[in-house]
Amino acid sequence: MKSRLQTSDLLKKVRRIEIKARGLSEQVFAGQYHSAFRGRGMAFSEVRGYQVGDDVRDIDWNVTARYANPFIKVFEEERELTVMLLVDMTGSTAFGTRSESKRELNAEIAATLAFSAIQNNDKVGAILFTDEVELFIPARSGKKHILYLIRELLSFEPRSRETNLNVPLSYLNRLIKRRCTAFLISDFFQWGEPYSQTLMLAARKHDLVAIRTYDEGAVELPQMGIVRLLDAESGEERYIDTSSPRLRKAYRKSIEEQLETFRSNCLRGGVDHIEVSTGKDYVPELIKLFGVRR
Structure with missing residues (x-):
């Protein structure tokens, strides 16, 4: 199901991302992608x-x-690779206190990786997910295919808003038989069900890279008195007293636990990873990622 974005606005966003992503892949990442992600x-x-x-x-x-x-x-x-982009479309990715949301940042990073891939004659596909696989885009090459992929990343309206990272990883393992390079792009905001085992299994079968996107405005709970909060994934609403030091401390602890879970899972699974904030330049982090893998 498509979002209600006006066609003209959507085309402008697609064009803006295309210009930036193509420029980066041609001028900044030329050669580095090839060295970092080798063939079969x-x-x-x-x-x-x-x-x-x-x-x-x-x-x-x-x-x-x-x-x-x-x-x-x-x-x-x-040389030819199949590149799969596993992109988080859950409710929490719509959040952003800076100039962009996490979903927009996810789309831009995915586009940059996609253009870098097709410059090396690699095929690119995508798995858009929430707590289910919302859309599977088979791997193909060519600019027309990449522009279609970017449009879907920006305009697709998922059925669900909740997160289950096991779903796209298990789907990848079942569907893609030959080894591929897979980028899992998400805020990794998942409570309850662990995903460490599925992450390790995917990393054994494929060349898996994790890209965590986050918003610095969500790291600390601001003191604003009593406010109404909406859980972007569950839809639950409740009032909280943000002037409470205990509540702000508990909130900060929960964010730190999420981050520690992400980092420890990547470490145990041998998964290269980077962390990118909305409103900031993601290029240095991608360059660092490429450099580590060379």
Whole structure:
């Protein structure tokens, strides 16, 4: 189901993100993406005569015996990748106290990664999720496909507003048989059901990267007296006294617990991760991510 965004406004947003994402992928991330996210492995290319300095482990003994001269096997990297973008569409991502919401930031980061991928002839697909898979976009290449993907990220209206990170990870494992590069882009705001085991299983099968988006305005509870709060995921409303030091401390602790859960899960699963705030430049974090993986 589509949102009620006016077509002209949607096209303007898509165009703005396209210009920025393409510029970054061409000017800032050129070459870095290729080095950071390698192909599926090495494929046999040809045999050639042995040269001084060649690794003796690459000698093709059958050809060597046939021609009575040493020959070695030459391998080339299988470059083409399938890139899957697992993007959080839950109610909490609509929040933002800066110039953009977490959902808009998610879309922009996904677009930058997508344009970087197609420049390297990789295919890009997406899984938009809440506590269910809301939309699956099969992996394809080409600018037209990426623009369609960006439009969906900005305009898609999910059926649910709640979060279950196990859902997209399990779906990825079932659907994508061959190893792919997967970016899980979310605020990782999930209570209750643990997702550490599913995260580890996905990381074993695929090259998984976690990108946590957050809003600094939500880290601390401001002192505003008695206010009405709406839970963006459950829809529950209640009044709280924000002047209470105990309540603000409890709120801060809950945020820290969410962050600690995210970081410890990534560490245990061997998952590279970055954290990006709304209203701030995400480019340095992506550059850091690429640099760590080179």
